[in-house]
Amino acid sequence: MGGILVFAEQRDGEFRRVAFEAVSEARRLKERIGGPVAALLIGHNVGGLTETLGRYGAEKLYVADHEFLARYSGEAYRNIFLDAIERMKPSMIVVGSTAMGRDLVPRIAAKLGVPAAMEVTEIIVEDGVVRVKRPIQMGKIIATYRLRSEPYIIVIRPNTFPVEELEEPVSPAVEVIDASKHIEGVRDRVVDFVAAEKKMMDLTEAPVIVSGGRGLGGPEPFKMLWELAELLGGTVGASRAAVDAGWISHDHQVGLTGKIVSPNLYIAVGISGQIQHKVGCINSKVIVAINKDPEAPIFEFADYGIVGDLFEVVPRLIEEIKKLKQSKS
Amino acid sequence: MKIVVCVKHVPDTTATLEIAPNQKTIETEDLEWVMNPYDEYAVEEAVRLKERFGGEVTVLSLGDEEAENIVLTALAMGADRGIILQPEEPITDPYLIAKVLAGKLSEMEFDIVLFGKRSIDYNNHQVGTMVAELLGIPSVSSVNKLEILDGKVRARREIEGGAAEIVEVEMPVVITAEKDLNQPRYVSFRGLALARRKPIEYEDVEVEGEEGLEIEKLEYPPEKKPGRIVGEGPEAVPLLVKLLREEAKVI
Ligand SMILES: Cc1cc2nc3c(=O)[nH]c(=O)nc-3n(C[C@H](O)[C@H](O)[C@H](O)COP(=O)(O)OP(=O)(O)OC[C@H]3O[C@@H](n4cnc5c(N)ncnc54)[C@H](O)[C@@H]3O)c2cc1C
Numbered sequence: 001m002g003g004i005l006v007f008a009e010q011r012d013g014e015f016r017r018v019a020f021e022a023v024s025e026a027r028r029l030k031e032r033i034g035g036p037v038a039a040l041l042i043g044h045n046v047g048g049l050t051e052t053l054g055r056y057g058a059e060k061l062y063v064a065d066h067e068f069l070a071r072y073s074g075e076a077y078r079n080i081f082l083d084a085i086e087r088m089k090p091s092m093i094v095v096g097s098t099a100m101g102r103d104l105v106p107r108i109a110a111k112l113g114v115p116a117a118m119e120v121t122e123i124i125v126e127d128g129v130v131r132v133k134r135p136i137q138m139g140k141i142i143a144t145y146r147l148r149s150e151p152y153i154i155v156i157r158p159n160t161f162p163v164e165e166l167e168e169p170v171s172p173a174v175e176v177i178d179a180s181k182h183i184e185g186v187r188d189r190v191v192d193f194v195a196a197e198k199k200m201m202d203l204t205e206a207p208v209i210v211s212g213g214r215g216l217g218g219p220e221p222f223k224m225l226w227e228l229a230e231l232l233g234g235t236v237g238a239s240r241a242a243v244d245a246g247w248i249s250h251d252h253q254v255g256l257t258g259k260i261v262s263p264n265l266y267i268a269v270g271i272s273g274q275i276q277h278k279v280g281c282i283n284s285k286v287i288v289a290i291n292k293d294p295e296a297p298i299f300e301f302a303d304y305g306i307v308g309d310l311f312e313v314v315p316r317l318i319e320e321i322k323k324l325k326q327s328k329s
Numbered sequence: 330m331k332i333v334v335c336v337k338h339v340p341d342t343t344a345t346l347e348i349a350p351n352q353k354t355i356e357t358e359d360l361e362w363v364m365n366p367y368d369e370y371a372v373e374e375a376v377r378l379k380e381r382f383g384g385e386v387t388v389l390s391l392g393d394e395e396a397e398n399i400v401l402t403a404l405a406m407g408a409d410r411g412i413i414l415q416p417e418e419p420i421t422d423p424y425l426i427a428k429v430l431a432g433k434l435s436e437m438e439f440d441i442v443l444f445g446k447r448s449i450d451y452n453n454h455q456v457g458t459m460v461a462e463l464l465g466i467p468s469v470s471s472v473n474k475l476e477i478l479d480g481k482v483r484a485r486r487e488i489e490g491g492a493a494e495i496v497e498v499e500m501p502v503v504i505t506a507e508k509d510l511n512q513p514r515y516v517s518f519r520g521l522a523l524a525r526r527k528p529i530e531y532e533d534v535e536v537e538g539e540e541g542l543e544i545e546k547l548e549y550p551p552e553k554k555p556g557r558i559v560g561e562g563p564e565a566v567p568l569l570v571k572l573l574r575e576e577a578k579v580i
């Protein structure tokens with residue numbers, strides 16, 4: 001009884017990084033919550049993954065492994081999650097804010113009759129009282145909430161909590177959950193899976209994002225941004241204007257109706273920096289703006305700016321980064 | 330086809346918000362309210378389904394008098410009637426909101442209930458999926474493409490890294506809308522005026538249960554200091570690279 005249950009999301013045998021953030025955070029909170037840190041692993045052929053979670057401090061693992069679970073099914077995953085909760089009776093449940101996490105959590109929360117705290121950026125436990133901080137109102141306000149109903153369900157924002165590997169990994173005890181009864185009668189089925197055209201690092205987890213806006217003028221200049229992003233080990237983002245113009249797909253959109261990102265480095269190219277874009281990138285550690293208009297609002301919140309034509313600045317930046325890499329190697 | 334769409338009003342996205350002296354709520358006087366952006370996609374989809382398959386679209390909102398304007402907007406977009414549930418006190422706990430909405434829906438007939446994937450004020454990202462669970466019907470969240478084939482719903486949801494899942498479910502079903510599900514239509518003043526002829530029912534509701542998520546304090550995020558303009562044109566690039574490497578230490 002008690003303890004923290006973490007959902008360790010994986011797809012096709014690869015953990016989401018936020019799963020490690022969640023286990024690490026659970027381990028840091030463990031003393032104050034009391035009880036063990038356990039993780040829930042759902043999928044197909046996931047047996048080889050169990051040791052990995054021990055590196056971050058998972059002492060116990062609930063594992064459901066079945067062919068049907070190779071693809072996400074909200075109802076099947078929910079049933080298994082509820083089974084694990086029933087077995088462990090955790091005080092706290094921690095899940096990463098991902099497409100899967102945000103679909104799964106409201107399902108279990110509704111069944112348990114409690115709300116979930118979504119997009120949490122800080123968890124505070126003092127004298128047995130659990131509070132969380134989360135940005136609300138488009139990041140214009142930070143709210144501190146007190147969680148009143150157990151189990152406390154907390155969904156953490158990726159790239160926000162440090163991942164900590166233990167010096168001496170633990171070897172988690174494994175408890176198998178028989179999936180067969182949980183997939184019976186499941187009504188939502190993934191009938192088709194559309195793989196990405198190009199395997200892409202997700203924006204929410206990328207350490208570097210090079211984002212393009214209307215200033216690019218068309219789809220072609222995005223190639224330049226890809227080159228820069230790849231040199232820096234990151235990926236490409238975009239403003240809504242660029243997405244709506246059809247230059248790049250919506251999964252690249254940063255902002256209010258796109259993704260909220262928090263990379264180490266965010267380079268905004270030809271983006272004016274309207275509030276709806278700002279909310280998506282303001283949590284980046286360092287923001288660089290390249291814009292020909294010195295009055296563009298992006299310069300009000302960028303850490304470094306270059307006023308100039310992106311078609312001159314970006315190629316030069318690519319050149320300089322290449323030089324830097326050569327000098328390093 | 331009977332369709333219900335749940336909508337919520339939120340502060341205009343460009344509004345400057347002020348925290349009230351109690352530090353728990355925001356000042357609402359003089360605030361402009363709009364329909365939650367994701368709900369616009371939900372309403373548009375509802376109306377398109379009606380246009381294709383016939384039937385009726387009911388708009389459902391839990392809120393105060395400010396809810397009326399956005400219900401009118403939905404009616405102007407083509408919905409047929411509105412229901413506004415009025416609690417004694419405003420509620421922000423998503424589970425309680427879901428319970429009230431599910432309670433009302435359980436008295437209604439529908440094939441599809443549409444929601445936004447999240448509301449941009451409290452960013453709870455859960456009410457639609459919770460309502461489905463409370464009603465015991467299937468749901469697909471964050472949908473950016475919806476088709477009806479042989480009475481079945483085929484919904485596409487994007488996952489990370491540019492991949493997508495196509496999910497098939499039977500009706501009745503809950504769908505929550507992602508951006509790009511459609512292009513919401515423009516509402517004219519004339520449309521809004523005409524919408525006033527459509528029926529809106531008001532109902533008082535009692536909210537049972539305690540808030541499980543209690544706001545203790547609101548504060549402004551730390552002000553981000555404007556940075557520095559490193560220079561102009563490509564000549565500024567070497568200095569930028571140096572600063573990123575030596576000062577910011579991010580490359
Ligand atoms: C409900 C709602 C939700 C929204 N959600 C989002 C969202 O999620 N994400 C988002 O981004 N927006 C969102 N928007 C839209 C937002 O308001 C802006 O319209 C959008 O961000 C503008 O994109 P942009 O900066 O690329 O384009 P613009 O504002 O047109 O800016 C283009 C910039 O490029 C610069 N430029 C042009 N040519 C060059 C050049 N050769 N070299 C250098 N600079 C150049 C210009 O000086 C200008 O500053 C939303 C709006 C609403 C109402």
Ligand SMILES: Nc1ncnc2c1ncn2[C@@H]1O[C@H](COP(=O)(O)O)[C@@H](O)[C@H]1O
Pocket residue numbers: 335336337365367368371389390391392423426430443444445446447448449451452453454455456457
């Ligand atoms: N008070 C409300 N009245 C009607 N619908 C709501 C209300 N609150 C939330 N919703 C719906 O639930 C969706 C998700 O909201 P949330 O879970 O609060 O982010 C919204 O986009 C609306 O469709």
